Amino acid sequence: MNATERTTAQPEARSDTRTRLVVATATLLQRQGYEGTSVKQIVREAEATYGSLYHFFPAGKEELAAEALRFGAADFTELLRRGLSSADEPAEAVANCAHLLADTLRESNWTDGCPVAATALEIIGRSPVIQRTSDEALRQWRELIASKLKDGAIPEVKAVALACTILSTLEGAELLSRVSSDDEPLHLAAEHLAQLVRASA
């Protein structure tokens, strides 16, 4: 009833603790996956308590994780958007995405890359909610890349297919780079992807 009148000071006070929980969880999921992240650690890192967590996320860890993945995904979307808008030529723009990802990873000691990869891989077939959330994030990124390719005069069908492989390569190169603590795989990916995009124009 009064719910509609709650428009005054609500947004920030209300979601403060909630936001801290989501942000902390997003970071932890990205670094250590789902099973590797404990609720206690989340609560500690977010400077929150069990009470708050289960107040905002009654369904518990899984619900919080799904929300955190969406949050982290939006963050990664921003990174992609920055890379893609850094050049007019799609080939150059895609390469810049890889370089940007490499820089971000290196600066964070190889922890802050794709926020869904680690969680998604270990959860496949065991948590439909999280798997679907991950899938939606990946599709969103594919569309973002595809739209840049189409802007660069690459025909629709080709653009969609190419965007899929571009994302695959970025994700895989991030894996190789992180495991070896070396940004070479990402820089090579940049070069090869640019070549591939140019050949499809």
Next chain:
Amino acid sequence: MNATERTTAQPEARSDTRTRLVVATATLLQRQGYEGTSVKQIVREAEATYGSLYHFFPAGKEELAAEALRFGAADFTELLRRGLSSADEPAEAVANCAHLLADTLRESNWTDGCPVAATALEIIGRSPVIQRTSDEALRQWRELIASKLKDGAIPEVKAVALACTILSTLEGAELLSRVSSDDEPLHLAAEHLAQLVRASA
């Protein structure tokens, strides 16, 4: 019980339980990662006991996991070798690797792909032993691919770089395919990688 038979069969009988532990762990790691796999589950799946596990792997779960990753990696090496030797043309051979991976994944309900990806991603920076084991596996696969490219008259430097991106793309496409339960990303990767290899000849 036949004593003479036992004498001949000793080396194999001796490591029987050990082997079952390694095989079971390899499968579980590939499907649910490190933290998602409990020792109890390993013991159950391998039809072994805690006593046996800690007899053969005194350092516990981590030591067993490292050995299991090496085992699984050898398995994946075999898959790559099969794909790479399926055609003379490197481009076609690489594409066949992707198709082979797609078929294997689909047949196993999207569980049996790269045996190190899930574990590696969640363990980065937290278990040097496992991270190094994963890194070694990835490097071995890169070399395997590079050597096929060199056989196809691609110059050394180019071949090594290309092999890195090929593995990146395969790993990433597997992630996308598994998350979406759809082999399209892997088949697109096949097509695009073949194109890339042909352009580098």
Next chain:
DNA sequence: CCCTAAATGGATCGATCGCTCTAGTCCGTA
């Protein structure tokens, strides 16, 4: 046949897991 060492079975450990619960505090409204 005994003896030793390898291998096994499984009860049990303290710690931690995700989660529940109750007793609060805080604050806008009347």
Next chain:
DNA sequence: TACGGACTAGAGCGATCGATCCATTTAGGG
């Protein structure tokens, strides 16, 4: 001042974690 809902605090739940321990079984050499 009193009320009521949003939010917080954290002790404690049963279950399970990885790991330990030791009694028992097994196999081969003397």
